[in-house]
Amino acid sequence: MTDIAIIGGGPAGLSAAIYAASLGAKVTLVDDGLELGGQLIKQTHKFFGSEKQFAGIRGIEIAKKMIQDIKEYDNLEVIANATVTGYYEDEVITIVQGVNGDILKKLKAKRIIVATGASENILPFVNNDLPGVYAAGAVQTLMNLYGVVPGNNILMVGAGNIGLIVSYQLLQAGIKVEAIVEALPRIGGYLVHASKIRRLGVPIYTSHTLKEAYGTDCVEKAVISEINQNFEFIPGTEKELEVDTICLAVGLSPLSDLLWQAGCQMKYVPELCGHVALRDDNMKTTKDKIYIAGDVAGIEEASSAMLEGQIAGLNAAISLGYKCDNYQEQDRKLKEELKELRDNPLSEEIRRGVEKALIKEGWD
Amino acid sequence: MLERTGIPTDDDLEKIIPGKKRLARGPVVIIECFQKIPCDPCAISCKFGAIKPFKDINDLPQVDFTKCTGCGICISSCPGLAIFVIDMNYSEGKALIKLPYEMLPLPEKGEVVYALDRAGGKLGKAKVAKVLKIKNKTNIISLEVPKSMAMKVRSIKVEDKNNER
Numbered sequence: 001m002t003d004i005a006i007i008g009g010g011p012a013g014l015s016a017a018i019y020a021a022s023l024g025a026k027v028t029l030v031d032d033g034l035e036l037g038g039q040l041i042k043q044t045h046k047f048f049g050s051e052k053q054f055a056g057i058r059g060i061e062i063a064k065k066m067i068q069d070i071k072e073y074d075n076l077e078v079i080a081n082a083t084v085t086g087y088y089e090d091e092v093i094t095i096v097q098g099v100n101g102d103i104l105k106k107l108k109a110k111r112i113i114v115a116t117g118a119s120e121n122i123l124p125f126v127n128n129d130l131p132g133v134y135a136a137g138a139v140q141t142l143m144n145l146y147g148v149v150p151g152n153n154i155l156m157v158g159a160g161n162i163g164l165i166v167s168y169q170l171l172q173a174g175i176k177v178e179a180i181v182e183a184l185p186r187i188g189g190y191l192v193h194a195s196k197i198r199r200l201g202v203p204i205y206t207s208h209t210l211k212e213a214y215g216t217d218c219v220e221k222a223v224i225s226e227i228n229q230n231f232e233f234i235p236g237t238e239k240e241l242e243v244d245t246i247c248l249a250v251g252l253s254p255l256s257d258l259l260w261q262a263g264c265q266m267k268y269v270p271e272l273c274g275h276v277a278l279r280d281d282n283m284k285t286t287k288d289k290i291y292i293a294g295d296v297a298g299i300e301e302a303s304s305a306m307l308e309g310q311i312a313g314l315n316a317a318i319s320l321g322y323k324c325d326n327y328q329e330q331d332r333k334l335k336e337e338l339k340e341l342r343d344n345p346l347s348e349e350i351r352r353g354v355e356k357a358l359i360k361e362g363w364d
Numbered sequence: 365m366l367e368r369t370g371i372p373t374d375d376d377l378e379k380i381i382p383g384k385k386r387l388a389r390g391p392v393v394i395i396e397c398f399q400k401i402p403c404d405p406c407a408i409s410c411k412f413g414a415i416k417p418f419k420d421i422n423d424l425p426q427v428d429f430t431k432c433t434g435c436g437i438c439i440s441s442c443p444g445l446a447i448f449v450i451d452m453n454y455s456e457g458k459a460l461i462k463l464p465y466e467m468l469p470l471p472e473k474g475e476v477v478y479a480l481d482r483a484g485g486k487l488g489k490a491k492v493a494k495v496l497k498i499k500n501k502t503n504i505i506s507l508e509v510p511k512s513m514a515m516k517v518r519s520i521k522v523e524d525k526n527n528e529r
């Protein structure tokens with residue numbers, strides 16, 4: 001029996017765990033990675049966000065710091081390399097552990113914070129099953145965790161922040177990025193990222209997408225094409241690129257299976273990139289004892305995931321009767337900071353999405 | 365257009381480049397950050413108050429060029445690698461550009477490298493005057509370029525002798 005079970009040890013889960021543990025709650029953090037940190041440990045670039053929330057610090061350093069913090073709490077247990085496979089009534093979760101998945105545990109918790117993150121989207125195109133076609137997260141794992149380069153000449157599909165950042169990391173690894181294509185008419189990621197890649201000689205083609213990959217045993221060539229407003233190929237605009245690797249950074253979807261299973265009320269919110277659980281501003285779902293934080297609550301940046309984690313961790317602990325010196329003040333500050341992070345034109349969709357997923361006062 | 369290509373236009377640049385008089389007075393910061401994003405390390409890093417404190421984390425950096433000493437501290441604070449320092453007073457014919465660089469191999473002092481423009485095009489060869497290694501690994505390269513190129517050069521390419529790709 002634990003007070004709070006936290007599922008997922010990425011930026012949201014780690015933040016929730018540290019906050020709840022600091023208030024005295026007994027916390028159990030379950031993570032399926034070999035190491036804690038989720039996607040953070042692959043992020044070799046410096047983060048944006050406010051100075052208070054680690055801006056200017058590289059993701060991997062943030063992960064190191066949080067993992068260090070975790071060790072300070074005797075009331076915080078980590079179950080690593082373990083997957084939560086199911087939710088049962090009365091806040092019981094099942095955990096499968098071990099290389100062969102042969103250890104099965106049950107854990108009962110008074111509160112659950114689901115911080116499972118997201119899964120990567122895939123793109124339909126001719127020959128998308130050829131070896132050499134990777135999702136961006138896999139490329140990051142290979143390069144930044146295991147020091148293996150995925151190929152020599154890469155086409156990046158997607159100019160959101162992930163596509164831009166992974167392109168930059170590929171360049172740093174000495175790999176040639178032939179081009180970045182983006183189906184939308186404008187670059188979706190931060191323009192400062194785009195500019196820093198562009199000045200290293202990588203062309204960014206907006207209103208373009210990947211049409212086809214060629215190759216016998218693996219990718220040998222890619223054909224890109226311009227597309228119109230309706231995302232239809234414009235004939236005659238095709239370009240052939242000599243690449244051995246295609247990296248897809250075409251978005252993420254919230255990994256919300258456990259929340260469906262738990263019976264939380266779910267809603268499709270396109271602005272948050274998929275089905276998400278309805279939640280109140282404390283990050284509590286329609287199930288009284290289940291909270292969410294991070295990408296599973298809607299695809300966003302790590303900086304907002306960390307704040308959501310802190311909000312969920314704080315409020316879950318308070319709901320169990322743990323005391324926080326100036327709860328009102330702390331709670332207000334975190335929510336204010338989160339609001340500020342989203343108060344820019346780029347986050348307009350997120351704001352709209354969060355509004356749609358919010359449980360309004362008087363709901364029950 | 366910046367948001368289609370990643371390359372700021374002359375119109376974008378006009379808004380952020382200090383006046384001729386200030387440029388003639390010596391080293392000064394150029395911040396090529398044109399989009400409101402939640403980010404503020406530059407403002408916090410400047411100890412001279414030259415980058416105005418942000419009211420809102422999404423503010424664009426605003427520089428008081430009279431306060432900027434051209435020290436370059438802010439360069440490596442920026443996660444967007446958007447900050448440069450330009451000294452038009454460096455020598456008779458040359459300007460000095462300090463730029464952030466996170467690639468390997470690092471050039472050596474005195475080495476001649478390619479000077480690249482904002483699209484990565486080679487503008488010519490230029491001498492590295494100094495390499496400043498920074499703890500956060502955003503190192504700072506000082507590059508001597510013809511004065512006419514000071515507003516064009518924004519990156520470098522080091523010839524990798526062992527491994528020509």
Ligand code: SF4
Nearest residue numbers: 410432433435436438
């Ligand atoms: S160069 Fe120095 S004085 Fe000028 S803005 Fe940057 S940190 Fe401030």
Ligand code: SF4
Nearest residue numbers: 397403405406442444
């Ligand atoms: S630190 Fe860089 S990216 Fe962030 S606001 Fe300042 S100039 Fe822009």
